[in-house]
Amino acid sequence: MSQALLLEGRPAADAIHRKTAERVKRLRERGIVPKIVFIRVGEDPASIVYVRMKERKAEELGIGSDTVVLSDTAPQEELLSLLKVLGKDPMVHGILIQAPLPSDMDAIQIVRALPPEKDVDGFHPINMGKLLLGDPSGFRPCTPAGIIELLSFYQVDTCGADVVILGRGNIVGKPLAALLMQKGPKANATVTVVHSSSRDIPEHTRRADIVVCALGKPAFLRGDMIKPGAVVVDVGVSRVIDPTNPRGYRLIGDVDVESVSQVAGKLTPNPGGVGPMTIAMLLANTVDAAERLTFNAS
Amino acid sequence: MSQALLLEGRPAADAIHRKTAERVKRLRERGIVPKIVFIRVGEDPASIVYVRMKERKAEELGIGSDTVVLSDTAPQEELLSLLKVLGKDPMVHGILIQAPLPSDMDAIQIVRALPPEKDVDGFHPINMGKLLLGDPSGFRPCTPAGIIELLSFYQVDTCGADVVILGRGNIVGKPLAALLMQKGPKANATVTVVHSSSRDIPEHTRRADIVVCALGKPAFLRGDMIKPGAVVVDVGVSRVIDPTNPRGYRLIGDVDVESVSQVAGKLTPNPGGVGPMTIAMLLANTVDAAERLTFNAS
Numbered sequence: 054m055s056q057a058l059l060l061e062g063r064p065a066a067d068a069i070h071r072k073t074a075e076r077v078k079r080l081r082e083r084g085i086v087p088k089i090v091f092i093r094v095g096e097d098p099a100s101i102v103y104v105r106m107k108e109r110k111a112e113e114l115g116i117g118s119d120t121v122v123l124s125d126t127a128p129q130e131e132l133l134s135l136l137k138v139l140g141k142d143p144m145v146h147g148i149l150i151q152a153p154l155p156s157d158m159d160a161i162q163i164v165r166a167l168p169p170e171k172d173v174d175g176f177h178p179i180n181m182g183k184l185l186l187g188d189p190s191g192f193r194p195c196t197p198a199g200i201i202e203l204l205s206f207y208q209v210d211t212c213g214a215d216v217v218i219l220g221r222g223n224i225v226g227k228p229l230a231a232l233l234m235q236k237g238p239k240a241n242a243t244v245t246v247v248h249s250s251s252r253d254i255p256e257h258t259r260r261a262d263i264v265v266c267a268l269g270k271p272a273f274l275r276g277d278m279i280k281p282g283a284v285v286v287d288v289g290v291s292r293v294i295d296p297t298n299p300r301g302y303r304l305i306g307d308v309d310v311e312s313v314s315q316v317a318g319k320l321t322p323n324p325g326g327v328g329p330m331t332i333a334m335l336l337a338n339t340v341d342a343a344e345r346l347t348f349n350a351s
Numbered sequence: 352m353s354q355a356l357l358l359e360g361r362p363a364a365d366a367i368h369r370k371t372a373e374r375v376k377r378l379r380e381r382g383i384v385p386k387i388v389f390i391r392v393g394e395d396p397a398s399i400v401y402v403r404m405k406e407r408k409a410e411e412l413g414i415g416s417d418t419v420v421l422s423d424t425a426p427q428e429e430l431l432s433l434l435k436v437l438g439k440d441p442m443v444h445g446i447l448i449q450a451p452l453p454s455d456m457d458a459i460q461i462v463r464a465l466p467p468e469k470d471v472d473g474f475h476p477i478n479m480g481k482l483l484l485g486d487p488s489g490f491r492p493c494t495p496a497g498i499i500e501l502l503s504f505y506q507v508d509t510c511g512a513d514v515v516i517l518g519r520g521n522i523v524g525k526p527l528a529a530l531l532m533q534k535g536p537k538a539n540a541t542v543t544v545v546h547s548s549s550r551d552i553p554e555h556t557r558r559a560d561i562v563v564c565a566l567g568k569p570a571f572l573r574g575d576m577i578k579p580g581a582v583v584v585d586v587g588v589s590r591v592i593d594p595t596n597p598r599g600y601r602l603i604g605d606v607d608v609e610s611v612s613q614v615a616g617k618l619t620p621n622p623g624g625v626g627p628m629t630i631a632m633l634l635a636n637t638v639d640a641a642e643r644l645t646f647n648a649s
Contacts, residue, residue, distance in 0.1 A: 161486065178476075178477050178480030178484060178486065178489075179477045179480055180480065181479070181480030181481075182476030182478065182479030182480030182481070182482075183476050183479075183480075185479050185480070185482070185483050185525050185529060186476060186525070187521070188459065188476065212548055213548045213549065214550075215550070221532055221533075221534070223483075223485070227529070230528075230532070231483060231529070234528070234544045234546070235519075236519070236548070241548045243543065243544070243546070243548075243549040243550070243555070244544055245542065245543040246532045246541070246542055247541055248532070248534070248539075248541070249534075250511045250534070250539045250541075251511065251541040252511045252513070
């Protein structure tokens with residue numbers, strides 16, 4: 054049996070980074086330095102690593118960045134007034150609040166306090182609404198946008214394709230469905246969203262040309278659940294206890310790689326597939342924000 | 352062969368109107384008169400009729416209303432400044448701009464100028480975004496919400512059901528998909544959105560427990576495209592030339608009633624199905640707006 058072609062995220066992300074660096078150069082020639090501010094609340098070790106990765110990549114591309122760290126005992130008002138200050142600062146084009154927030158903070162209220170035109174993570178309701186309406190003046194959330202650009206890079210045509218999305222979260226499932234069902238390039242798919250209440254999940258996945266797994270259920274999708282040649286995108290990440298690993302756990306995706314890679318035509322590795330695309334889209338969105346704030350005042 | 356049960360809109364709409372009238376009574380006891388302002392631009396005969404129907408029903412329920420008519424040569428700025436005035440008026444809880452607008456007006460800009468907390472039609476991007484995110488603090492657009500309440504009235508359970516929506520418009524298809532895929536009551540369906548670029552439409556409609564037709568293609572859905580016992584909701588409306596009709600045309604839906612009613616278990620008539628629900632949801636949203644502006648200042 055043949056093995057699925059692996060859709061590595063790195064080359065696709067690098068192609069976007071190269072374009073982003075070009076755009077930064079043009080902005081800098083006009084005296085504009087695109088800038089993103091990262092906000093981290095508390096000292097979650099994974100968050101520290103993620104923010105550092107993003108800072109480093111921003112610097113590489115010529116994008117300015119600041120990181121503001123709040124104590125996890127800081128009152129929510131402190132974060133809200135910080136957002137107000139950054140919202141008014143004309144030198145700041147993008148703002149990213151690193152998840153997770155402390156559980157006593159009201160994430161919905163905080164996201165609504167982000168100025169939508171600097172919400173480069175794409176989570177403000179007005180940006181979500183523009184996504185559903187097909188209005189390109191908002192920001193696409195980074196992971197769904199990254200999936201679309203990854204498929205496009207590897208010339209997987211979504212037009213007319215049956216796409217089945219496993220999972221209806223606000224970060225991946227629902228915004229990806231909204232993007233893929235639009236009329237237009239890199240979209241135009243027949244989209245089905247499957248979730249915990251769906252009756253016969255294999256019946257849906259077996260008829261799909263493209264299956265996107267964003268459930269967070271380790272090795273959920275098996276080879277007998279897909280049709281031969283299908284394209285499989287693995288987004289979910291779960292921690293599984295592993296005493297042989299120095300960290301005591303390892304990260305695994307939603308796809309049972311051994312069986313799926315025998316049936317699928319193409320498969321995104323996880324890690325190494327969608328992950329690198331997410332940061333590429335974040336920085337591309339930041340440059341979008343800078344271009345919009347520079348070239349049109351509307 | 353048996354005939355499909357007809358899901359008449361009138362009794363379901365009346366049940367909502369009765370609840371709305373009760374809620375209006377409670378608001379009036381506290382000195383609040385819920386009020387909606389209808390804005391009509393130009394003298395489109397159908398728009399005149401629609402606005403008059405809505406005014407009359409509002410009055411019946413004890414909801415105050417004003418209708419502002421602008422000339423179809425009025426500059427867009429006039430409409431925008433009217434929206435600003437109405438947005439600030441504490442006596443106005445809901446604003447409805449009757450479609451269609453003159454073609455030289457920018458509908459996207461006008462909808463964005465609506466204050467979201469008075470957008471009882473549910474078309475502002477922030478309300479669309481809340482819909483997709485599952486945030487109940489916005490307004491559900493009237494036709495999709497009406498479909499959901501119509502199904503609920505006739506005890507059609509959407510939880511776990513395979514729902515296929517024909518059409519991806521911003522008025523019905525996309526917002527209805529967003530509503531039905533949420534976790535929670537009157538939702539929780541496995542939703543597929545099918546459209547002009549979909550490959551094998553009958554393959555999708557034949558596996559559906561519920562088919563919603565919102566294409567605007569006369570008599571598109573035939574009996575051989577659905578499974579026996581399916582529930583069919585007919586939303587589309589097309590004008591078909593008919594010299595025997597005094598108006599010279601008649602209105603027909605997306606469903607070929609003769610063949611579908613032999614196969615479907617339940618079918619909404621058109622007209623007389625979803626139509627009456629739309630106005631019921633508009634006035635219920637207006638009372639929602641008045642309750643929110645009265646009981647919580649946030």
